Amino acid sequence: MASAQVTARPEAPGPAGTAEGGIYVHFAYCARRCVYCDFALATPRRIPVTAYTDALIAELAALERAGMGLGGRARTLYVGGGTPSLWDPRELARFLDAVHREVGLDPTAELTLEANPEDVTEDWLAAVLALGVNRISLGVQSLDAPTLASLSRAHGVSGATLAMTRLAEAHAQGRLRSxxxxxxxxxxxxxxxxxxxxxxxxxxxxxxxxxxxxxxxVEPRTVLGLEVRRGKTAAPDDGLQGDMLFAARDRLAPSGYTHYEVSSWARPGHVAVHNSAYWELRPWLGLGAGAHGFVAGQRTKNEPRPARYVEHLAAGTLAHVEVEVPDTATLAFERVLTGLRRLDLGVVLPAVDVQRFAVAIATSRAKGWLTTDALPQGEARLRLTDHGLRFMDDVLLAFVP
Ligand code: SF4
Known part of the structure; x- marks a missing residue:
């Protein structure tokens, strides 16, 4: 990756608003595809980064014009992928300028960029921090060399430790929030x-x-899926994986980590704000190939093929392949589906949904999957028990409308 000459951007005012929503940007390119990955992405020899950035900027402006924007400053911006650390920081800067111009970012906004270890050079880190990125999510995956090779990751153990060292130093120096x-x-x-x-x-x-x-x-449409089907690789052991999840909780708790979401552990003050929007059904814009959004009660899904996505935006049309207004029952189920992932807070259901799911709640309580706290005005807070976490698919099935 080229090092970039980028400067700290001035605080742009942006539209006023409630700063409740978030923006998800899918950077849909990787250097190569890992054997277990079925994400929407492409692996071209040369990433068409300028055209893709143009498309993201066009999509952002078009959504605002169409009344499908956030209607206020964003509270979070999350760049996922794909491999966002392959996004030239000069192009990322151009996109962030558009975000400040079209939507605005809250001055305290969490701005997360996913990165692969091999891209985390000192130059790259300095460049993205100068742009206002304040949180990096690093795809280490393993510290075992044969495992990294079997997962076809591009980095090795030394690359992973070097990247973590750089992030830990930047965090300790106060240059990186989290x-x-x-x-x-x-x-x-x-x-x-x-x-x-x-x-x-x-x-x-x-x-x-x-x-x-x-x-x-093991996703079916992956190299790993094919190997498992052909018997060349064993499928993971579900029971052992369940034990490993609870072992992680036991191991991490003494070091100050709270297991606050099914797959997430945080030290105090470091819960992921952006991801919480999904679990709490707050609005977010989804930009980029294959991105999902949820704004003004509408769910959107973009064209997953990056080249087709860029063509749509270049032709002045949005790249939505699905726009859906979920009905009340579906939204209620989604609130349970996503809300139960928050192991610490659980999900608060309004009285009407406590009635709607009365049978599922009673069944799940009887099986020891859920605890419930009665709240004023007929509301209730539902939380997964450890037993429910092991049987989460069964719990959710009980709530399907
Ligand atoms: S780097 Fe991440 S997004 Fe890219 S192929 Fe590998 S797992 Fe998928």
Missing amino acids: FSVDLIYGHVGQTMAAWEAELDQVVARFAPPHLSLYALT
């Missing part, structure tokens, strides 16, 4: 002892304020 480390657990051959040692090492050496821990899942 950072998160992604790890994958439950891959074939990984023992419980190896998993616990990996967690210990990450926490002791780099003390990330936030951790995202994902069980390896």
Whole structure:
């Protein structure tokens, strides 16, 4: 990646508003596709970064013009992918200028960029911090060389540790508000002892304020899916993966981490604000190929092929392949589906939904999957128990409208 000459941007006023919403940007390109990944992305020899940035800017402006914008400053901006650390910071700067101009960012906004370890050079980090990025989510996935190779990751163990060292230093120096480390657990051959040692090492050496821990899942339309179907690779052991999740909780709690969401652990003050918007059904704009959005009660989904997405925007049309206004029952189910992921807060249901789901709530309580707290005016707070977390799919099935 080229180092970029970028300067700190002045605080632009942007439209006033409630600053409740967020913006998700999908940077839909990677250097190559990992064997387990089925995300919407492309791996061209040369990323058409200027055309893609033009398309994102055009989409942002078009959504505002169409009355499908946030109607106020964004509280969060999250750039995911794909590999957003391949986005030339000069082009990212151009996009951020458009965000300030078209929507505005709250002065305290959380601005997260996902990064792969091999891209986290000193120059790159300085460039994106100068643009106002204040949170980095780093895709480490493993600290075991054979595992990184089997997952076809581009980085090795030394690259991962160097990137974490750089982020930890920037955080300690107050240049970076927060950072998160992604790890994958439950891959074939990984023992419980190896998993616990990996967690210990990450926490002791780099003390990330936030951790995202994902069980390896086998998606059918991936190389890994094909290998499992052909019997060349064993499927992950669900039971062991469940044990590994609870082992992580036990291991991380003494170091000050709260297991606040199914896959997320945070030290005090470092809960991911943007991701919380999804779990709390707050509005967010979805920009980029394959991005989903939820604004003004409408769910949108974009064309997943990056080249087709760019063509749509270049032709002056939005790239939505789905626009849906969910009915009340669907929204109520989605509130439970996403809200139950918050293990600390649970989900607060209005009285009408407590009635709607009375049977599911009673069944789930009887099975020990949920606890409920009665609140004033007939509302109730539902929380998953540890037993419910192990059987989360069954819990959600009980609530399907
Ligand atoms: S780097 Fe991330 S987004 Fe890109 S292919 Fe690998 S897992 Fe998928």
